[in-house]
Amino acid sequence: MKKLLLTLLIALSFLSCSKEKTTGPKQPHFDRDMCERCKMVVSDRHHTVQTIDPKTKKVYFFDDLGCMVLWFEENKTNWKDKAPIWITDAKTGEWIDARKAYYDSGNITPMAFGFMAHKRKEDIDPKKKIYTYEEVRKEILSH
Secondary structure, three states: OHHHHHHHHHHHHHHHHHOOOOOOOOOOOOOOOEOOOOOOEOOOOOOOEEEEOOOOOOEEEEOOHHHHHHHHHHOOOOOOOOOOEEEEOOOOOOEEEOOOOEEEOOOOOOOOOOOEEEOOHHHOOOOOOOEOHHHHHHHHHOO
């Protein structure tokens, strides 16, 4: 019995040691989780944004990219440049790296900031201007 218990404890310790904290996107509870800034329910699967505090690993959800950009500024978040930021692709709804995404403007979004994220440039109407994450961030902060 002691041998079995010892083996079990050793196995559990190996499992806990190998558990790695990830910085990948987490799945929100749509229609239940609330936007960290405006407190509206996160429900639009094509505009959801999330960031993860690199130190605490706490996940923050937002219903619109503009809410996240303003939340970072309003809270003087010192980890914003180190934080992973995930946004849903406008076409597929898949999570993509917000800093690597391509954006267009003039869209209907939950909080009317109007920016949609795209994994591929080709998915943006050729008549529209293409923005980088940094350009979008500056545009949101300028209003």
